[in-house]
Amino acid sequence: MASIREIAREVGVSPATVSRAINNNPAVTPAMRSKILSVVNRSRYMPTLSRRETTNIAFAYTGEPSLGSPYDAALMLGMSDRMEQCGFDLMIIDLQRAVMPHETYTQLFMRKGIRGCVLRTTTRTRHVCEQIAAEGFPAIVLADRFDDEQVSFIYADSKKASRDAVEHLLGLGHRRIAISRNLVDDADHADRFAGYREALAAHDIEYDERLDFRLPASRDGGTQLIRRLSTMPLAPTAVYITDPESAAAAMVESHRMGWQIPHDLSIVGFDDGELRYLTYPHMTAVCQDAREIGREAFECLQQLIGSTSRHASIQRSLPTVLAVHGSTAAPRSGPK
Structure with a gap:
């Protein structure tokens, strides 16, 4: 790691100028600041x-x-x-x-x-x-x-495993499969949604926006999901929940409402560690090791x-x- 004097010598300025650039002093021009910080990094x-x-x-x-x-x-x-x-x-x-x-x-x-x-x-x-x-x-x-x-x-690429999850549900005979995903857009949840859409398309099942739930990635999101499913006149028989906390909370809320998992509702969740072993029954999940x-x-x-x-x-x-x-x-x- 170079010293401030060595950086100053390479750029052709004084050590004090390097210090001013690091500390965002307005006396240093933007061009000189950029040149100094490039050498610093x-x-x-x-x-x-x-x-x-x-x-x-x-x-x-x-x-x-x-x-x-x-x-x-x-x-x-x-x-x-x-x-x-x-x-x-x-x-x-x-x-x-x-x-x-x-x-x-x-x-x-x-x-x-x-x-x-x-x-x-x-x-x-x-x-x-x-x-x-x-x-x-x-x-x-x-x-x-x-x-x-x-x-x-x-x-951690979750697109393929998400497609596998929905294919698993389709193979069991499910046709009305919902998805619950985060309100905040990020690459992880976009991939999981893409895997969901691909699996449906491969089986000639049209995407139904009524089965696409945007909810907080939290326990409250999982609780909201089950309560919303309970009010649907034609509810899904399975759901892929792309957030771990939401998935675990959805299973708790399902039991509270008297539903039998998996016979009344099949749930595939997402797991960053070993959460799937803490639910009853143990949760089918797309898994990554976040630690x-x-x-x-x-x-x-x-x-x-x-x-x-x-x-x-x-x-x-x-x-x-x-x-x-x-x-x-x-x-x-x-x-x-």
Whole structure:
């Protein structure tokens, strides 16, 4: 890692000018600031705070935070498994709130003593990930994928397994199959929806928007889903619920209403860990290991931090799988 004097010598400015650029001082022109920060990121320079080298890794949200989700909790747990061995500390940050006017993301991260960041994004804020990558700051996006070769990401592809899940229900004899997906658009839920649509189309079943439910990815969303299904004159016999919390809550609410799972309603959920084994009956689910994704994310981020290339990138796609358990069976009748 270069010193501030070495960076200044390479750019041809004083160390004080480098410091001003890092701290977003308006005395430095935008062109010079960009030139300095490019060298700063390439050299992986990190200013010291309070006379000690910073060891912060950020878990950063580019859009609406989903901090309460089991997926994010499992990711951070997996990251911490590796971080403790390396002496890093975890910082959670909302980029929309934290970035100051006219401040680059690199300047924000340096101001907070952040060495690298894991990014969680939405469809609306993907451009933030691309901007951070363009600045050359070490960062890796989880649960999304990019065509831009500069953007590092780890993505669990759930499209094929989602299609397998709906094919499983069709093979059992279901024809009215609903889907419940997140209100907030992101790549994960878009893939699960695409797998659902593909499976229906392959069996010449027309997509019915009345069976497409956009609900919060939370326990409340699962409860709402079952209550809405109970009011339908011609209810589905099966549903694919693309969020773990919603799926578990839907099974609880179904039991509360006296429905027999899977005979009155077959449920396929999504599982980031081992939630499927905590329901009764055990839940058929599309599965990924979020904790392992978190471990891999930190290991990849370490590689990016240690790289001497400003635009080094890592792009990985991981599989998801369908695990069949007791929450799906041949239809007897729709829920009443």
